[in-house]
Amino acid sequence: MQKVEKITVDASLFTDKQTTHETLKKAIKSENYIGNNLDALHDALTSICRRTRITIVNFDKAAGMLDEYADRLALVLSVSAAENPILSVVFE
Secondary structure, three states, rough: OOEEEEEEEEEEHOOOHHHHHHHHHHOOOOOOOOOOOOHHHHHHHHHHOEEEEEEEEHHHHHHHHHHHHHHHHHHHHHHHHHHOOOEEEEEE
């Protein structure tokens, strides 16, 4: 069985859209993350080819800074994990 890569992302760093995507891009290290938008994030997450668990901590702080964009971000993270059977995303 393939080892699970564990990634923890501190969402308190998500102060704006640009910083959010830069932080996520650095964390997941995906060559497929081209562009700083939710479509690019979805493409990157659904193309992950290694067992990966992404834990998002302090998401409540991101929600306070990103407003409705935080809801869309959470949806993209969840949908991407549902579409990619070797990816899990957990909010703590």
